[in-house]
Amino acid sequence: MIEKAKSPIEESIVEPDLDALLAGDEKAFELLVNQESPRLFRIVFRIVGDEEEAKNILQETFLQAFQRIQTFRRESKFTTWLYAIGINLARGSLRKSKRMTSLDDSDVERLQPSFSKGMFVESPESWDPLRLAEQSDRHELLHRAIDNLPEDYKAIVILRDIEEHSTEEVAKMLDISGGAVRVRLHRARVALRAMLNPHFQYQRQTAE
Amino acid sequence: MKAVIIVKTLLGMAPNCKKVTSFLAEYVEGTLPEKVAKQFEQHIGMCKCCGPYFDQYRATINLIKEGQEVKIPDELVEHTMTFLRNNANFSR
Ligand SMILES: [Zn+2]
Numbered sequence: 001m002i003e004k005a006k007s008p009i010e011e012s013i014v015e016p017d018l019d020a021l022l023a024g025d026e027k028a029f030e031l032l033v034n035q036e037s038p039r040l041f042r043i044v045f046r047i048v049g050d051e052e053e054a055k056n057i058l059q060e061t062f063l064q065a066f067q068r069i070q071t072f073r074r075e076s077k078f079t080t081w082l083y084a085i086g087i088n089l090a091r092g093s094l095r096k097s098k099r100m101t102s103l104d105d106s107d108v109e110r111l112q113p114s115f116s117k118g119m120f121v122e123s124p125e126s127w128d129p130l131r132l133a134e135q136s137d138r139h140e141l142l143h144r145a146i147d148n149l150p151e152d153y154k155a156i157v158i159l160r161d162i163e164e165h166s167t168e169e170v171a172k173m174l175d176i177s178g179g180a181v182r183v184r185l186h187r188a189r190v191a192l193r194a195m196l197n198p199h200f201q202y203q204r205q206t207a208e
Numbered sequence: 209m210k211a212v213i214i215v216k217t218l219l220g221m222a223p224n225c226k227k228v229t230s231f232l233a234e235y236v237e238g239t240l241p242e243k244v245a246k247q248f249e250q251h252i253g254m255c256k257c258c259g260p261y262f263d264q265y266r267a268t269i270n271l272i273k274e275g276q277e278v279k280i281p282d283e284l285v286e287h288t289m290t291f292l293r294n295n296a297n298f299s300r
Contacts (some may be wrong), residue, residue: 023299024297025298025300030285033285034285037284041281041284046278055284055288058288059287059288063291063292113261115226118224118226124257125260126260127260127267138271139271139276142271143276161269182233185233189232190229190265192268192272193264
């Protein structure tokens with residue numbers, strides 16, 4: 001089945017039965033796995049990019065949730081806590097398997113526009129709406145660009161822009177401040193814009 | 209220099225491009241204070257740099273949001289539950 005990214009609000013949420021989960025109740029866990037697997041799978045899959053690996057990470061996530069449930073402090077939503085486990089495992093797996101060299105923080109920095117006396121050093125040129133519309137592989141382009149981001153930026157783009165979790169939730173999931181989520185999301189989008197830029201600019205007429 | 213800033217302010221160009229681009233995320237999110245949002249819009253409407261830049265920033269977000277769909281494996285829940293039944297000493 002194909003699941004489109006939905007915001008958490010659109011999905012009917014049954015609050016997990018925390019007491020039953022704390023008691024180690026199998027039915028309660030089955031309900032939890034049923035309810036949270038699709039959303040969690042989408043996030044984990046988008047981070048690791050491999051179905052088998054994502055499936056294994058889901059197994060491990062729910063097992064760790066079972067084993068560590070006594071450490072859950074009711075300061076965040078239970079699902080936020082659960083997702084944090086899955087996201088951590090996914091990021092760990094990505095770090096281990098990193099096939100291609102991705103960008104690092106200094107690359108992201110380089111992709112930010114530079115200013116002199118508050119003005120753009122290089123004026124941005126408009127994108128060609130036709131190229132934007134016609135580029136049939138634009139999602140593939142973008143997918144590769146997101147894949148190239150440093151993994152914390154990548155996770156934030158996936159969680160905020162694609163899966164549409166709130167800044168506060170993402171901050172809790174990644175154990176960073178809301179300010180850091182906002183700044184990195186902005187810098188990631190700017191870097192992505194820069195990576196897409198050459199593909200969408202008006203093509204110059206070559207003088208012949 | 210001061211004169212330039214005054215002229216720009218009169219033209220509604222203040223704040224400058226650097227400042228304006230730093231407001232992009234908040235503007236898109238709708239969290240800029242009304243007065244700043246007004247200044248932002250004025251600047252975007254007039255500036256040859258920030259105008260296209262803002263359009264591209266928004267286009268990028270739209271592309272990200274269109275994203276690629278993820279196929280959920282049919283046996284996903286069972287795959288996890290089998291694993292849990294073998295490893296998770298359920299108490300009841
Ligand atoms: Zn400007």
